[in-house]
Amino acid sequence: MAEVNLRDMTPEQMKALREFSAKLSHDINNALMGVMLLAQGLKVDQGVNDGTLRVLGQMEKGLMRLVDIAARLKMFSRKEELFFENADINEAVKSAVSRVSPEFEADGVSLTAEYADGLPEVRISKIAVRQVLADLLSNARQAVLEKETRQVTISTYLEDNKVMIKVKDSGGVKREHMKRIFEPFFTTRPSGKGLGMGLAIAKGIMEQHGGKIEFSSEEQKGSEFTLSLSV
Ligand SMILES: Nc1ncnc2c1ncn2[C@@H]1O[C@H](COP(=O)(O)OP(=O)(O)OP(=O)(O)O)[C@@H](O)[C@H]1O
Ligand SMILES: [Mg+2]
Numbered sequence: 001m002a003e004v005n006l007r008d009m010t011p012e013q014m015k016a017l018r019e020f021s022a023k024l025s026h027d028i029n030n031a032l033m034g035v036m037l038l039a040q041g042l043k044v045d046q047g048v049n050d051g052t053l054r055v056l057g058q059m060e061k062g063l064m065r066l067v068d069i070a071a072r073l074k075m076f077s078r079k080e081e082l083f084f085e086n087a088d089i090n091e092a093v094k095s096a097v098s099r100v101s102p103e104f105e106a107d108g109v110s111l112t113a114e115y116a117d118g119l120p121e122v123r124i125s126k127i128a129v130r131q132v133l134a135d136l137l138s139n140a141r142q143a144v145l146e147k148e149t150r151q152v153t154i155s156t157y158l159e160d161n162k163v164m165i166k167v168k169d170s171g172g173v174k175r176e177h178m179k180r181i182f183e184p185f186f187t188t189r190p191s192g193k194g195l196g197m198g199l200a201i202a203k204g205i206m207e208q209h210g211g212k213i214e215f216s217s218e219e220q221k222g223s224e225f226t227l228s229l230s231v
Contacts, residue, residue, distance in 0.1 A: 022077035028070040082125035096133035114155035135198035143171025173217040
């Protein structure tokens with residue numbers, strides 16, 4: 001089977017992929033809406049026994065995963081117009097940290113946040129930036145799972161008149177994967193655990209902000225993903 005190398009896609013092919021993602025996310029959402037309503041209806045039905053309720057709970061979890069996949073496809077398609085406003089980046093980081101901390105706690109990974117004082121405001125879509133940060137943190141958490149020290153740090157600082165956010169972990173990207181991690185649908189996770197969209201979406205969102213996402217990594221040692229935003 002021929003492998004499609006997404007890195008070498010032309011802008012036209014990329015556009016077609018984005019349009020396809022937009023349509024897919026729309027269709028998935030429509031189908032999901034009906035099923036979710038049916039499942040919720042059954043849950044409040046008096047005649048449902050405990051066993052069925054448990055099954056319904058599991059079904060709901062699966063459905064929520066699909067909702068998440070559809071949302072990611074939509075983000076990737078960039079159909080959604082972003083709403084930009086002046087914001088304190090530390091607030092965005094705090095909100096991302098509180099969103100991901102249940103998973104960090106469940107996995108026994110410690111998450112440290114270091115906030116610089118007196119940072120200038122940046123013009124961002126808070127929702128989109130929070131999504132980027134949550135994805136970077138989630139990748140970092142998964143990267144240290146097999147390590148002895150399970151430590152992730154996120155920090156904010158000012159550099160060359162840019163507001164920077166750095167996510168640091170002690171995992172490390174495999175050398176053979178380094179060139180591919182920003183490709184849409186590139187994932188090394190087991191099937192059902194990753195869509196390979198986190199970094200592709202993050203890159204798109206940073207471009208929409210006129211900002212950058214960069215990384216440096218050393219296999220086995222650790223990685224640093226850095227976002228920069230102009231003030
Ligand atoms: N901090 C990291 N350390 C090591 N490898 C990483 C890190 N971040 C990303 N990767 C590698 O890059 C791949 C792509 O990451 P990306 O976030 O785009 O997708 P994913 O995490 O696999 O799935 P998704 O984010 O859609 O759930 C990952 O599968 C992993 O192999
Ligand atoms: Mg990811």
